Amino acid sequence: MSGLLIAAPASGSGKTVVTLGLMRALRRRGISIAPGKAGPDYIDPAFHAAASGVPCFNFDPWAMRPSLLRAQAARCAETGTLVVEAMMGLFDGAADGSGSAGDLATLLDMSVILVIDCARTSQSVAALVAGFARFRPDVRVVGAILNRIGSDRHEAMLRAAMAGIDVPVLGSLRADPTLSLPERHLGLVQAGEHVALEAFIERAADAVDSAVDLDALLDLAEQHAAPSTLSLPRILPPLGQRIAVARDLAFAFSYPHLLEGWRGQGVELSFFSPLADEAPAGDADAIYLPGGYPELHAGTLADAARFRTGMTAATARSARIYGECGGYMVLGEGLIDAHGQRQAMLGLLPLVTSYATRKRHLGYRRLRSLAPDVFKGTFTAHEFHYSTAVSEGAADRLFEAEDALGEPLGAVGLRRGSVAGSYMHLIDIAGEQP
Secondary structure, eight states: OOEEEEEOSSTTSSHHHHHHHHHHHHHHTTOOEEEEEESSOSHHHHHHHHHHSSOOEEEOTTTSOHHHHHHHHHHHHTTSEEEEEOOSSTTOOOTTSOOOHHHHHHHHTOEEEEEEEOTTOSTHHHHHHHHHHHHOTTSOEEEEEEEEEOOHHHHHHHHHHHTTSSSOEEEEEEOOTTSOOOEETTEEOOGGGOTTHHHHHHHHHHHHHHHBOHHHHHHHHHTOOOOOOOOOOOOSOOSOSEEEEEOSTTSOBOOHHHHHHHHHTTOEEEEEOTTTTOOOOTTOSEEEEOBSOGGGSHHHHHTOHHHHHHHHHHHHTTOEEEEETHHHHHHSSEEEOTTSOEEEOOOSSSEEEESSSOOOEEEEEEEEESOTTTOOSEEEEEEEESOEEEEEOSOBOOEEEEETTOOEEEEEOEEETTEEEESOEEEEESSSOO
């Protein structure tokens, strides 16, 4: 298995655009790419899938068991060179200091390419790259791509400084204001909302193809081998045998490894769009409402009569219904939008949430199930939202939670009958359980 981790000293260095351009440039050459994203990110993988033409999987070294990471990497790389975009800075992890992209590179024996934002630096770039290359001997930094260069003279100064260290410059990209992606409160604006995404990716590929030594980069990917293919371990227990999954711009945050894990256990998946006022499949014995941006579409969801009727019918036949983060909000009685207007949601849980007064909730979580008939055992999860629960009525709690440092967060989520949900995004079984 060959693979590269595209990383950076910090967020905002431009590694996502470089990664997209790299994936498309290699695809143009007929080189098969297996895209990946480190960490719990839902948004970047959709861009990677668009650039590479194949699904992108998450590799989360804090929340995923090593056996799952190795097996998933080996399975993905059967289709081509594994190209994984790191999260944050190379050595940035969870609050407990673990789970960085550097940890992932060591676990999967991947070479690291650093993308450096050079807009506000010159000769100091060499000290920065040398420091990252030497900081951890077990993390193999094999090359650098200099990004956002201002002029020929600026590039000459950067390259002269880099000539004094052991990390080769694989390419240099000029600053280009057209190669930037718009953002919102949870990260980049979703790939599905870009009307000119294909043209953007092509421009990024043109820039990378003309400025980066792709042959040298691929040689570095081939220098080291990761473990051989392993069988995929058991992932999260499925909600049912026939699961209807909400999927559109309001419900876009579902992990591919989770859905594929369910399929691997013989589960039949169907998909429906609440924003298009579609109901879940009538024969579904379970319904999954993943996270997304319901706060941006609250009025549309409130008016979705067929969706509401279908969910009510599913409740009447005791189908298991589970919502995460945005899905949890929609299961509630009301959602107060950014303008302070309360929109009626499904009313299946005694919950009212508000996006009018924003507060960031962010971090990894360990969860112990309080409802073993819904989920049995302990799990890893991630929480990231700006909405707040303004009222939670009488109902059973779903999980007992703690943060990455082991600090207790109390009971979270709600469960009433066959309906359950929380703000937590489940990622994996906790620990090396069979």
